[in-house]
Amino acid sequence: MRRALALAASPDARTGPNPRVGCVLLSPDGEVVGEGYHHGAGHPHAEVEALRAAGGRARGATAVVTLEPCDHTGRTGPCSVALLDAGVARVVHGQSDPNPVAAGGARRLAGAGVEVVGGVLAAEAEALNPAWTFAVTHGRPFVTWKAASTLDGRVAAADGSSRWITSAEARAEVHRFRAGVDAVIVGIGTVLEDDPHLAVRRGGVVLPREVQPLRVVVGRRDIPERARVLDGAAPTLQVREHDPATVLVALRDLDVQHVLLEGGPTLAAAFVRAGLVDAVRWYVAPALLGAGASALGSAGINSIADALRLRITEVARVGDDVRIDARVLRAEED
Known part of the structure; x- marks a missing residue:
């Protein structure tokens, strides 16, 4: 998760309407097979970047992501579906998504049989996007x-x-x-x-x-x-x-x-x-x-x-x- 947090905080990860998010994909034996982060509105989400880097090695992997995968179709499709389509077996996330429009990814993944663990380094994950979190909750x-x-x-x-x-x-x-x-x-x-x-x-x-x-x-x-x-x-x-x-x-x-x-x-x-x-x-x-x-x-x-x-x-x-x-x-x- 700390690697995912570091990716999310990359200097070229632009702030704006979307939160900063990082993702790391691990094989069953713990090898990093893909990683990515969100570069800003209109760009692929962190999970999609990591899945592209991993290719076929994403099947059976664990996705470690700083924010609960979105379950929303906007400029890009829902990350929850992308993770399911890639065959990811386990998802570990930090902050739960406070945005009612995009939330629900963890529920969809769990309902499809994916093991989901939330709240890992949640405070550190939330600290990545204090203004975004405030805006969507207030x-x-x-x-x-x-x-x-x-x-x-x-x-x-x-x-x-x-x-x-x-x-x-x-x-x-x-x-x-x-x-x-x-x-x-x-x-x-x-x-x-x-x-x-x-x-x-x-x-x-x-x-x-x-x-x-x-x-x-x-x-x-x-x-x-x-x-x-x-x-x-x-x-x-x-x-x-x-x-x-x-x-x-x-x-x-x-x-x-x-x-x-x-x-x-x-x-x-x-x-x-x-x-x-x-x-x-x-x-x-x-x-x-x-x-x-x-x-x-x-x-x-x-x-x-x-x-x-x-x-x-x-x-x-x-x-x-x-x-x-x-x-x-x-x-x-x-």
Whole structure:
């Protein structure tokens, strides 16, 4: 299973609407006869890749797969049927499939006489796809709010200037993080005031459009024709709404699993007020301004008792800045 987990985490295993999955096929005497992993939506699933590598040696083999084989026909056929057709005798899987559309593979395999063992290194398997698991179980994308502020919580100076609060190293890390999400959200106010580009760059070079996250602009005012978010470097969608829940429904319908909220204080406050922030990535620069815009606008929090509580998951130094990663504590986690 650890080999299957490593395959699923391969650098070219793209995130997106489909989970990362790895599969290893073992002969009855324990020899690896085939292995594979899912490269992204539209590509063969991990089980199919492993079966192709194994050929006729798949008959009587054990398939070790990080996620319960799907029982769904989408862009590709069900992996449960592929395993049955290949004559696999035993299936060992990690995470059970939480997606009601695709689940049921273990049941089909067991019903056909295949020995099925589930829950092997399940926590490690689930950790491969936290945003995907969240999205399919909650019916909406996972939301990470990214903010960059001075030590006194300012995101802009009194004159409105905000570039650059954080270091070049922190900004480069943000681009790497952006590359792993499905969409980046800002408000129309940020577009009008700052004209952000929002496309992922590496080494100062904009990555190809096909690997860019969706740029999402929230608000009813028109995007200026010459705005950089309309330059074609990445796909762009305007959601002419103010309600965060409506925005997330629109993105869910586009198979978006993980969004990065990069908007200003007003949009961030709207998401916080709606209870729709799940994690925070905060960069703190060793600087003081004393005045200027705060990172978070009015979020309907009026007392310490009502404060939005976070659980810190990591603290790291990035250049001269400090990054704090945290998860929002829900009532059931208090």
